[in-house]
Amino acid sequence: MSVANEPSFRESVDLMFNRAVGLLGLPPGLEEKIRVCNATYTVRFGVRLRGEIKTFTGYRSVHSEHMEPVKGGIRYATSVNQDEVEALAALMTYKCALVEAPFGGSKGGLCIDPREWDEYELEQITRRFAYELAKRDLIHPSQNVPAPDMGTGEREMAWMADQYARMNTTDINARACVTGKPLNAGGIAGRVEATGRGVEYALQEFFRDPRDIEKAGMSGSLDGKRVIVQGLGNVGYHAAKFLSEEDGCKIVGIIERDGALTNPDGLNVEDVRSWIIKHDGVKGFPDASYTENGAAIMEEDCDILIPAAMEGVINLSNADRIKAPLIIEAANGPVTAGADKILREKGCVIIPDMYANAGGVTVSYF
Template identity: 80%
Template sequence: ITRRFAYELIKRDLIHPSQNVPAPDMGTGQREMAWIADQYARMNTTDINAKACVTGKPMNAGGIAGRVEATGRGVQYALQEFFREPLDLQRAGLSGSLEGNRVIVQGLGNVGFHAAKFLSQEDGAKIIAVIERDGALINETGLNVEGVADWRNKTGGLKDYPDAVFVPEGAKLLEHDCDILIPAALEGVINLDNAARIKAPLIIEAANGPVTAGADEILREKGCVIIPDMYANAGGVTASYFEWVKNLSHIRFGRMQRRQEEARSLMLLAELERLSTQMGADWSMSADFKKRFVQGAGELELVRSGLDDTMRAAMQAMRALWHSDENVTDLRIAAYLVAIRKVAESYQTKGL
């Protein structure tokens, strides 16, 4: 079915490396993207850029390291940048760092799982609840995200998971007290029916359109800060851009510079070790410093670095408007203005 669908799109020139480049979403993944890429290559045997016709492919079919995790990773980077700015935190009534903040995640698919995993394991946030199709789990001391995902994959649901309380009406936990709410699955889960009961001071839209327009207005009047979907879940498409660039350049990221970086690091380490020997017990390198410092950046590290930089720059552009213009009352309006101004400036530059 996928190949036939791809065939019909390709023969109409609706999929092309320089025109329309699809990527996976709900119900599809690396397997389907590999099928589409292969179908395109079969129909365009002389196109050396055929692999660039679609992104989200497996590594052995022209994919890029870090693509599967990218949307969830982008959510993490967005929150990290938000928490770097005291003015942002003040608007949300929060303070400090991500560590210890109580997080509820709605949807433990690819996006929700990776966002929850990275926030808990790397930033010290507490994932106190996870909401899925068959219900929800809650544990105020924090859930083991990988343990919950393994249980769900093994049993087909969340029920009877041993280290948490199962709540059959999972949607009710959207209204539970927490610091950060991450809707990461379906559209419209926060709507006119439940918006007034949402307690989270900060919502980050990891899904597309999880907050309806009416709910958005209610939440803003309550003082809730919403990090909008057009920015928050852009990690996937950003990594897809990196994959597209890799396919067009026909070389993996890091291949040209990694060993040279390692050689320079080894030279510096040799000098440090010489100084360490001379100074004796007065100074020494930590046990794992050498291993971490010497390792050059591979494709995964470069993709993560590029994604982090992209998410930081975008948030900083939105933040500048949000805090400087009294007519810009929220980050969603700021995001629209940043995007529209870029288009307008492009037109002006061209004299249109």
């Protein structure tokens, strides 16, 4: 999401990094070494589909190999590009370091809209992408381990693991080449909901400390807090579900691709999720007000705002209108460096993504 005078996502990550290392007093050479991505591989491959050869572009970026394997998701989205993948790989390094998971950071992406292809076609594309990465050791149990991300899930991970196993028939650890697999294919219980669960735990910890609550100008516990969730994908859905079912939060707004739903009495997350799966959007959902301009709902009055979809959704164009006193970054980089400054000056407290959404990589480590 580009806004005039706004740094790119990659520049935003670098600006945040610079601000952090400015407090550490690292030697300049080491600063630069940590900041840059070690390697990025771009792969373009063809797959015969619908009677012709379709060409796809994919990336796998390795930010730091100070510990191996390197770890990080693979996303399927039309917005995927080299800068985005490198920024996400850097965030993975910092995230793993923060939660003390012994991995370097990596990230991958395929420039594709998964909704445009049926399951069989998507499997052909995924297997070919995995083949291109695996033959260069960019998928490898002891060197580079992908995970699900936006647009991918257990199914894609199972295809990738199977493709790797077919290419490495004697590798006893072949299944460990990806995480986020289905349980019946060697996955771990709790991985699907792990990132959303981590968001819930981060908020629970926040509300345990009176100093944190006071800094955000809030009081009491999570019970009854009004929450707006932007993006009801895997992370947003599980975070909203757990917060409403277990902590007494009211999900007063849900923002999706085709607009937003609001209900001051709270939305039933399960019902909304079922509606999205059936109707490919939130429009027409009963028991709620619908707004076509979903992004505007992020500026509505609430206690906690959870951006859980794309990077850069809170930026210079809307930061001064955000009313939430507490933002928890469930997505990667949803608040730009410029917006971060505006929000902090307003007294808004931001729980950063590299801590808040580290539940996924933590369970992957298990």
